[in-house]
Amino acid sequence: MDFEVMIGVEVHAQLLTKTKIFCGCSTNFGRNPNTQVCPICLGMPGVLPVLNQEAVELAIRAALALHCKILRRERFARKGYFYPDLPKGYQISQYEEPFAAEGILSFERNGNCKTIRIKRMNLEEDAGKLIHEEDRGSLVDFNRCGVPLLEIATEPDLTSPKDTHTFLAELRQILQYLEVSSGDMEKGHLRCEPNISLKKPGQSEWGTRTELKNLNSLKGVEKGLLFEIRRQKRLLESGQPIRQETLLWDEKREIALPMRVKEEAGDYRYFPEPDLVPLVIDEEWIERVKRSLPELPDDRKKRFVETYKIREQDAQTLTLTRRLADYFEEVVKIHSDFTLAANWIITEVLGILHEKNLSIGDLSVTPARLAGLFHLIQDETISKKMAKEIFVKMVESGKQADEIVRVQGGQIRDEAEVERIIEEVLKGNSEEKVRYQSGEVKLMGYFIGQVMKRTDGKANPRMVNEILRKMLEGNPQKSGVQKK
Numbered sequence: 001m002d003f004e005v006m007i008g009v010e011v012h013a014q015l016l017t018k019t020k021i022f023c024g025c026s027t028n029f030g031r032n033p034n035t036q037v038c039p040i041c042l043g044m045p046g047v048l049p050v051l052n053q054e055a056v057e058l059a060i061r062a063a064l065a066l067h068c069k070i071l072r073r074e075r076f077a078r079k080g081y082f083y084p085d086l087p088k089g090y091q092i093s094q095y096e097e098p099f100a101a102e103g104i105l106s107f108e109r110n111g112n113c114k115t116i117r118i119k120r121m122n123l124e125e126d127a128g129k130l131i132h133e134e135d136r137g138s139l140v141d142f143n144r145c146g147v148p149l150l151e152i153a154t155e156p157d158l159t160s161p162k163d164t165h166t167f168l169a170e171l172r173q174i175l176q177y178l179e180v181s182s183g184d185m186e187k188g189h190l191r192c193e194p195n196i197s198l199k200k201p202g203q204s205e206w207g208t209r210t211e212l213k214n215l216n217s218l219k220g221v222e223k224g225l226l227f228e229i230r231r232q233k234r235l236l237e238s239g240q241p242i243r244q245e246t247l248l249w250d251e252k253r254e255i256a257l258p259m260r261v262k263e264e265a266g267d268y269r270y271f272p273e274p275d276l277v278p279l280v281i282d283e284e285w286i287e288r289v290k291r292s293l294p295e296l297p298d299d300r301k302k303r304f305v306e307t308y309k310i311r312e313q314d315a316q317t318l319t320l321t322r323r324l325a326d327y328f329e330e331v332v333k334i335h336s337d338f339t340l341a342a343n344w345i346i347t348e349v350l351g352i353l354h355e356k357n358l359s360i361g362d363l364s365v366t367p368a369r370l371a372g373l374f375h376l377i378q379d380e381t382i383s384k385k386m387a388k389e390i391f392v393k394m395v396e397s398g399k400q401a402d403e404i405v406r407v408q409g410g411q412i413r414d415e416a417e418v419e420r421i422i423e424e425v426l427k428g429n430s431e432e433k434v435r436y437q438s439g440e441v442k443l444m445g446y447f448i449g450q451v452m453k454r455t456d457g458k459a460n461p462r463m464v465n466e467i468l469r470k471m472l473e474g475n476p477q478k479s480g481v482q483k484k
Helices: 053-065 161-177 218-237 283-291 297-308 312-318 322-334 338-356 367-378 384-397 401-408 415-428 430-437 441-454 461-472
Strands: 004-014 076-080 090-094 100-109 112-125 129-133 137-141 148-154 190-199 210-213 245-250 255-261
Touching: 004 161, 053 100, 053 112, 053 148, 053 161, 053 283, 100 161, 112 161, 161 190, 161 218, 161 297, 190 218, 210 218, 218 245, 218 255, 297 312, 297 322, 312 322, 312 338, 322 338, 322 367, 338 367, 338 384, 367 384, 367 401, 384 401, 415 430, 415 441, 415 461, 430 441, 430 461, 441 461
Parallel strands: 210 245
Antiparallel strands: 004 148, 004 190, 076 090, 090 112, 100 112, 112 148, 129 137, 190 210, 245 255
């Protein structure tokens, strides 16, 4: 039996602030356990939280980009629950008065445009982290306590794991463009907790919903949802009940296991945070943030297609990250062959970044240096094949293209020299020459290969092709070679 699927997601994005949301402790990742803590984030008696203004501004940026209605007056609340990594016994979050609400995020998949409603957006603090070790039991690291989070909750508008994957990818890209969050799921800077429920076709009420946790990648989200949908289908088909519970995704075994019975809002005993005054956001603040917003990915992709006349697929790749898009635009400011720049960045630049596990910001070849390499291709100082080899040397040595060419030499563009080499190739391959002249024109590639082999790939390909064709067709005078 086929079932209808309903998915809603809660996303927790760590905000790109230098310090925590209610104290001055650092948010740096990977430091030694319990070294980035203070009495405030450890919840010591008598301490008072102070709201981080930068966290609020980043939340405003995200709310504007997602077309949310920013509530002008918000109040923080205490969300009470007891867990070893929550030293205060409650989390400062928002409930009845959220930061923003009623937003949308649209995306395209398989030619269809889908719009997902954003139900609410909250500012809150993160909890700590439990580290489970077989020989020492469970340890707790409080470094993450108080790290600022933006919670984004959708309406249950998603209907498949693949749509959920696409939605999260689009959301992460927007947050990265805005420099609101790094979106690094491996470091826990972006966490997704989907809720799933099913119903039989024609049935009015949806079944019991479950929640998935510990999803550390977009592929993990998709796999976890597929597992849970299949599990719920099996239970419904056999007439067994589905418990409202939170499930923990085991990435290695690719199964979800029960973690706890799912809580309702009332279980958290929300009440207004008495140590923080209400947050009031005026129109002037919103307008100032709005003016600072960068061009968003979809808008930039459309502009790339219209302005640079490149393929939509290439524009999609070039706008994957803001830094990559910036890199491309810096290159084409200097070298105006847009197609060459797009193709080269997509193949050679991204290829070497993937090979060396680097980001575009780590690349030693600046846009100006890459444009300089393109100039050498354009004026035929080097061939495209040579350019690829030179680019690798630029990455490894940090030198400019013209420096490398001065040492190893550029293309052979002397016509007499090219003609001499071609004559030698034709003399050494007289049988192939006769076959070509008898109609086996595919041998042209063989002759070009032999010439390039003799010149270590340095002969100008266009010149080789022109001269070789004229000599094989019996018009050596046109190529500058004298008959003997």
